[in-house]
Amino acid sequence: AQSVTQPDIHITVSEGASLELRCNYSYGATPYLFWYVQSPGQGLQLLLKYFSGDTLVQGIKGFEAEFKRSQSSFNLRKPSVHWSDAAEYFCAVGAQDAGKSTFGDGTTLTVKP
């Protein structure tokens, strides 16, 4: 069965600093990978997705993520964080045999002024 681990429950960065959120997955075949963001009181919004091809994918709001098969990772990055990026971030893996996506526990991002 597939699984997703987000090792960091909470991360605090200063506005303007770079950001990296970690995601490790477990799945025997090629995974479909997603990052979602959830602002307080809202549903989840897709930031970016990886299916195949170029291992560096670009998303909305200046985010990017890199798929590393050898490390089973799909880390999310942003070069310069804005205060509006404060939210909870979820990594998800889609598995064909399960017929659904499995979500990590999320990482809460706090942005310091």
Next chain:
Amino acid sequence: KAGVTQTPRYLIKTRGQQVTLSCSPISGHRSVSWYQQTPGQGLQFLFEYFSETQRNKGNFPGRFSGRQFSNSRSEMNVSTLELGDSALYLCASSLGPRQLYNSPLHFGNGTRLTVT
């Protein structure tokens, strides 16, 4: 195009009661899935419906049920509410069952259920 709409936004119920939540998917999306979100358990998959049929089910007791109508709108029902059912219930839509794992999910803003 309108997004996923969930009603109501907030509900307060007492233990033992039952509750029905509603979800209208994005126009053209035929698959609707439901998730429970709590601080302790994170996002937990409840079930998925396509063409009025439940196609996938998570590990929840039988008190949790759902259905989908011919217009793809979906409802979920929780009977005999327990305090632990307090959560944000999220509905997500996608194009179809084969897209549930390889397509992005489009989420509504959720229904916040509080059980007292």
